[in-house]
Amino acid sequence: MKKISKTNYRLRSIASGAVFDDEGWTLEAPDELRPGLIRALYEKKQIDFKDPSLGIYRFADWLPVNNFLEGSSAPVTYKSEGLAGQLGLTNLYITFSGYWPEKDAFMNTCSFKETEAFSVCGRLNHCNSKVLVVASAGNTSRSFARVCSDHKIPLLICVPEDNTDALWFDAPIDENYVKLIVSRTGSDYFDAIYLSNIACRHPDFIPEGGAKNIARRDGMGTTVLSAVEHIGRIPEYYFQAIGSGTGAIAAWEASLRLLEDGRFGTHKMKLMVSQNHPFTPIMDSWLAGSRDILPMNDEEARGKVEKIMAKVLSNRKPPYALAGGLYDALKDAGGEVLAATNREAEEAGRLFEEIEGIDLHPAASVATATLIRAVKDQKVDKDSLIMLNITGGGEKKFMSDKALYYLKPSEIFDMNPTVAEVHARLDRLF
Numbered sequence: 550m551k552k553i554s555k556t557n558y559r560l561r562s563i564a565s566g567a568v569f570d571d572e573g574w575t576l577e578a579p580d581e582l583r584p585g586l587i588r589a590l591y592e593k594k595q596i597d598f599k600d601p602s603l604g605i606y607r608f609a610d611w612l613p614v615n616n617f618l619e620g621s622s623a624p625v626t627y628k629s630e631g632l633a634g635q636l637g638l639t640n641l642y643i644t645f646s647g648y649w650p651e652k653d654a655f656m657n658t659c660s661f662k663e664t665e666a667f668s669v670c671g672r673l674n675h676c677n678s679k680v681l682v683v684a685s686a687g688n689t690s691r692s693f694a695r696v697c698s699d700h701k702i703p704l705l706i707c708v709p710e711d712n713t714d715a716l717w718f719d720a721p722i723d724e725n726y727v728k729l730i731v732s733r734t735g736s737d738y739f740d741a742i743y744l745s746n747i748a749c750r751h752p753d754f755i756p757e758g759g760a761k762n763i764a765r766r767d768g769m770g771t772t773v774l775s776a777v778e779h780i781g782r783i784p785e786y787y788f789q790a791i792g793s794g795t796g797a798i799a800a801w802e803a804s805l806r807l808l809e810d811g812r813f814g815t816h817k818m819k820l821m822v823s824q825n826h827p828f829t830p831i832m833d834s835w836l837a838g839s840r841d842i843l844p845m846n847d848e849e850a851r852g853k854v855e856k857i858m859a860k861v862l863s864n865r866k867p868p869y870a871l872a873g874g875l876y877d878a879l880k881d882a883g884g885e886v887l888a889a890t891n892r893e894a895e896e897a898g899r900l901f902e903e904i905e906g907i908d909l910h911p912a913a914s915v916a917t918a919t920l921i922r923a924v925k926d927q928k929v930d931k932d933s934l935i936m937l938n939i940t941g942g943g944e945k946k947f948m949s950d951k952a953l954y955y956l957k958p959s960e961i962f963d964m965n966p967t968v969a970e971v972h973a974r975l976d977r978l979f
């Protein structure tokens with residue numbers, strides 16, 4: 550099921566510039582005061598695109614992996630005719646992550662979170678005996694559950710009980726390896742994160758790490774590698790809907806590697822990232838020129854999250870301020886933070902399905918809506934080289950093609966359980 554194939558790389562702290570080795574699961578630079586990301590420095594500065602049969606691992610020169618797992622699917626890029634014609638664009642490229650058999654896109658969890666799951670699980674090595682812990686409200690948990698189940702990798706996922714309907718699959722999940730714990734009905738994503746933080750203090754568990762995990766970011770960056778392989782050039786504009794912005798940081802990092810590669814142009818790729826109005830903390834902070842996310846009143850934030858249709862875009866603590874984070878990415882690359890209303894997104898999603906031929910995840914509809922608006926507002930030219938990152942799609946098609954299975958919780962926790970209680974109940978699980 551897995552093939553040993555190790556990519557050579559070292560790590561660099563963005564805050565201090567220090568270069569050091571990966572100890573196996575390094576998520577942070579040692580002994581640093583300023584919070585910041587670490588980045589992989591790959592030995593190969595020019596990427597070889599490997600055989601398509603390897604799925605996402607065809608980009609392994611720039612993935613921090615020790616193993617290739619079977620069953621992955623790379624993002625697919627094609628030149629748009631339908632949407633491009635409608636908008637009068639001559640160089641619009643669509644990079645699609647999801648389920649779209651006609652285009653050879655077979656991500657069975659229907660979003661680009663699958664790229665991170667295959668990359669992160671490919672990075673696991675001697676840490677394999679520990680249980681990987683992931684907290685998420687939907688697509689991330691679904692992707693990790695599928696990949697870990699298929700490859701017998703122990704996984705604990707922490708989700709609010711009210712979100713468990715997001716954990717649908719086309720085949721049963723192997724519950725010997727994948728366990729779901731939930732925070733009881735009425736709790737939210739932060740209660741699930743609280744559970745995952747306690748779990749990670751147990752010696753048998755390791756955190757997946759979120760944006761801090763180089764494998765997560767470089768997995769997501771394969772969307773840009775797919776685009777550049779197809780186009781032959783770095784795009785001028787990159788459109789993506791963001792919640793945490795990890796995907797946009799990843800896209801920026803991929804574009805920097807491609808600049809260094811030297812074969813794909815000398816221009817920066819402008820980041821045109823988008824949120825779902827009215828939940829726009831990143832846009833508000835960016836427009837205010839603030840390096841920190843502007844403080845948000847708890848109740849107000851919850852109210853706004855309730856209103857948006859693309860719930861995956863509701864992250865309240867994005868990796869924005871830290872060194873090498875989203876603020877630095879936007880400053881360096883240039884670009885804008887945009888927003889679309891539910892209505893604009895719905896219309897864009899409908900149009901896309903009609904003229905490109907596949908249903909979109911609501912987040913991808915948000916990105917499409919902001920592209921449509923940017924063309925109207927003449928923020929891009931007709932001939933600009935544009936990449937539209939369709940981060941999720943084909944769910945409707947996938948669900949109509951298959952019978953669905955749901956993952957059931959092994960343990961349900963009330964508000965604020967103690968460390969001892971959580972650890973005792975986890976000990977019984979694995």
Ligand SMILES: *Cc1c(COP(=O)(O)O)cnc(C)c1O
Pocket residue numbers: 660661662688689790791792793794795796797861862910912913940941
């Ligand atoms: C998670 C997610 C996003 C947002 O990704 P970031 O981590 O904020 O870059 C966008 N679209 C879909 C479908 C997602 O699942």
